[in-house]
Amino acid sequence: MNAMPANSGQARSPRKYDRLIAAAKAVPPAQTIVVHPCDETSLRGVIDSAAAGIIRPTLVGPEGKIRDTASKCGLDISGFKIVDVSHSEAAAAKGVELIHAAEGEMLMKGSLHTDELMRSITAKVGGLRTNRRISHVFVMDVPAYAETLFVTDAAINIFPDLDAKRDIIQNAIDLYTQTGFGKSPRVAILSAVETVTQSIPSTIEAAALCKMADRGQITDGVLDGPLAFDNAIDVEAARIKGIRSEVAGRAQILLVPDLEAGNMLAKNLAYFAKADSAGIVLGARVPVVLTSRADSARARMASCAVAALYANARRQQAPTVAA
Structure with missing residues (x-):
């Protein structure tokens, strides 16, 4: 058995994401609806991607919980718009509603379960199918x-x-x-x-x-x-x-x-x-960023970068319109 994979001779240093993130920084930031970002990991991912100029976020969730998490973790969210809803299921529904209202061109999962977000996205009535x-x-x-x-x-x-x-x-x-x-x-x-x-x-x-x-x-x-x-x-x-x-x-x-x-x-x-x-x-009608708590900060930003590049390509073809 070979000590290294046959492809190792072609392998490059792991800089593929760096090129991806650089490309996303070169296009206008994507208006992003972030659903229920109520823990440090999801909030920090939003802040990092916004600071890099990749996304322009609107946070959707319980405002008190979002601000409390930011305060406890020393995170500055003062520049972000927050849409206050009572819980994660309501946040998913509101996020989809904001997409229909042309207030966002991509969705980003926060700290809610993936199933909760996908139920609103795939709903036969009012979803994003x-x-x-x-x-x-x-x-x-x-x-x-x-x-x-x-x-x-x-x-x-x-x-x-x-x-x-x-x-x-x-x-x-x-x-x-x-x-x-x-x-x-x-x-x-x-x-x-x-x-x-x-x-x-x-x-x-x-x-x-x-x-x-x-x-x-x-x-x-x-x-x-x-x-x-x-x-x-x-x-x-x-x-x-x-x-x-x-x-x-x-x-x-x-x-x-x-x-x-x-x-x-x-x-x-x-x-x-x-x-x-x-x-x-x-x-769906817009790209959706799904991140995991186990993702590295680099992987989270890369998820935002690929979605932002895709949203930009769709923007060039036709702007998002309200439905």
Whole structure:
């Protein structure tokens, strides 16, 4: 067994997020609705991103609790607008309402549960649904890998079907191209093996997704699959298996078979490979920043940066309008 991964020869220092944050600083700050930022971690993330010029926040939650937390932690929120609501569920509903009123172009999760926020976003009446399936992308800075790596979906869709996977891929491609990562990203559709077999349904769906791309049902990306993880990200592993494609060994977007696989993959990269992971929800009317209490300060700012760049790209296409 090699002492280092085959990609280590291509690896660069982990500065991918630095370039991402610098790009976000170069565009106008995004008007951001921050839902229930009632602990030190979420408030500090807002303050850092605002100080960097990435976001212009409006805080939505119990005003007394927000100010008390800021005071106890020595945080200055005097320049921020606060919309006072009584509790986290009300904050999520109010945040969505403010988006409809064109008072924000992205949402940011504070200290409430993800489920609370997503219930308001996905509500059939008054939510932020579009004709695209809502999905999540981890934008990962893996020190041992030359590319910024997108992992999707590891947080929203538990067992996505073929149509859902089509939207999940398209959401990730749109994020990649519209936030300045490049054009025609290489998308690896992951399974346990690289051959199509009836006994593993994800391999059949991978083959169907590739054909959907051939027919224009998925656009602006280069797809290959099924691919096992090793031959998706390692050139030598792909060569040994005799896989020749633009994607094999050089993937930029990884579509996982289901949420469990994606969650384990992302956490393995975070804890074993020491990757930073920025999280963003796509497919709603506005991008949504999902952060975790375990995120580093750099990862939190990177989450805001990628969402702000995406909001800026959408701003160029058409301004947010009230509904």
